[in-house]
Amino acid sequence: MTGTLTENILAKASGKSKVIPGENIWVNVDILLTHDVCGPGTIGVFKKEFGTDAKVWNKEKVVIIPDHYIFTKDGKAHRNIETLTEFAKKQGLPYYYQPGTDNYKGVCHVALPAEGHVRPGEIIFGTDSHTCTHGALGAFSTGIGNTDAGFVMGTGKLLIKVPETIRFIFDGKKPNYITGKDMILRAIGDIGVAGATYCAMEFSGEAISALSIEERMTICNMAIEAGGKNGIIAADEKTLEYVKTRTSKPFEVIEGNPDAPAKATYNYICEELEPCVAMPHLPDKYATATSQREVKLTRAYIGSCTGGKIEDFIMAASILNGRKVSINTFIVPATTDVSAALLTETIDGKPLVQIFAEAGCEDIPLPSCAACLGGPRDTFGRANQREIVISTTNRNFVGRMGSKEAEIYLASPLTAAASAITGNITDPREFM
Amino acid sequence: MENNNIIKGKVYILGDNIDTDQIIPAEYLNLVPTIPEEYDKLGSYAMAGLPLDAEQFIAEGEAKTEYQIMIAGANFGCGSSREHAPIALSAAGVKAIIAESYARIxxxxxxxxxxxxxxESTESLNKVLKTGDEIEIDMDKEELTNLADNKTYSLKPIGDVAPVIAAGGIFAYARKQGMIK
Known part of the structure; x- marks a missing residue:
């Protein structure tokens, strides 16, 4: 096939031999993902348009993972979860990860691939902008609103515009102090928060091949922070191993043509990258961690789909091991699997939970999105007043973590952990 | 007869990169837009996330805004996929947004x-107009007029989404196309 990776996946999903950027096409959908803040509205649209007794187009393909407002006293949040529970029961949905049961998982973008719902070459839509995460496994995956999701729920199809592709090639050998987060923050800093609007961001190069699946997810997760429609990384042996241990469903790996025309290409040499942050209040406000050494912090937050996976905590613990934090430090596992792994993963024979406890971090809560997006006022870790936060999350808009007076610096788990120790923004090399 | 392709109203001026957390902060996402009272409630919180020094968008004690048109810079609506954002604006009484560019979702x-x-505007209207100015948008002519001085500014053509906008949304469009019943 002659197109880019994204174009070739979209061509197959629309039954065409070739698609052209800018063209509007109907695609067949493989997975529709929704959660507790957009699921009830999506169900509302679905019932209004298709009828209260209508059936979803394919119950194997609708995945509901509540994760946003789970551990709150907010009555409407509970009502919304009940709406999902009733719907899943009535429709007989096999993939509903219900809060309060053993099926509960936590953050949808970490659970979706971990539970085997992401396969290379497929089309995934989700009612969450960070659905672009799943391009890390060689799928086309993007965020949509409730109305489009309601449409997909009833028809299994959606009309979309074929995006142009922007290539980001990371070559060289990645130093151990550079993470996926540093790579994507640098790319967003270079092109700006609207630099990839309506475009596919395709990541490749020897440093991308060397990354784990989780680190690739961190990179694709933040494509939306540059306005990207999707982030994507071609499937390789690592992808196949990850996917095949999680699902037996068949899939077809689709390749891109490396010579297919792209809108632009950015080249990076990983040895030249630096640990960095995005300063308040936009993800493109790139600065090296070293240049921000004077910034005095009040808290550190390590969690979310971008920074709450087990590898993120292994990175943080490698810095915090045997050291003490000097500011309030929140450790928020993304999923129940991550929570369990905090007990079993060890450094120097010590489980991560012990490392975090001895370092003086706050008690670890049950997994959810928590304060990544503020949420109800009783949300764990929410900035309810002026706080200066270093955070492994993906957005630092005004008011994003609660108070409009709070300031959020986005960073890698290494940089967040190093900063938690000193209380100032700190390059992790000081502790490596 | 009212011409649906003419929108008249007061404008509210905004800058670049107005994100969805400013349009409708996450703490109000527990409201479900398809429930009528919660739809209205969402409207009352529209633009509640603007920085503390911003001009009031909805007057104290009111449920709706006096501004029917938003004028913004680049990348309006960046961030979340929350459909609560365009819905909150509409529920607050906003009819149209004129920005230099939009975030995709x-x-x-x-x-x-x-x-x-x-x-979409063809120039930085947020530097030409000021909050409270009355304008008239003519969708057919793809232009707007500042009613204070009768100056006219052109809009970009709506482009390939025009049929979906004309139909009134994706469901209406798909029905017109015979895709769904």
């Missing part, structure tokens, strides 16, 4: 729901 949600018209 916000634009798409505006078109798919048919809640607000996401129009």
């Amino acid at each position: 916000f634009f798409r949600n505006s078109v798919s729901t048919g809640e607000v018209y996401p129009l």
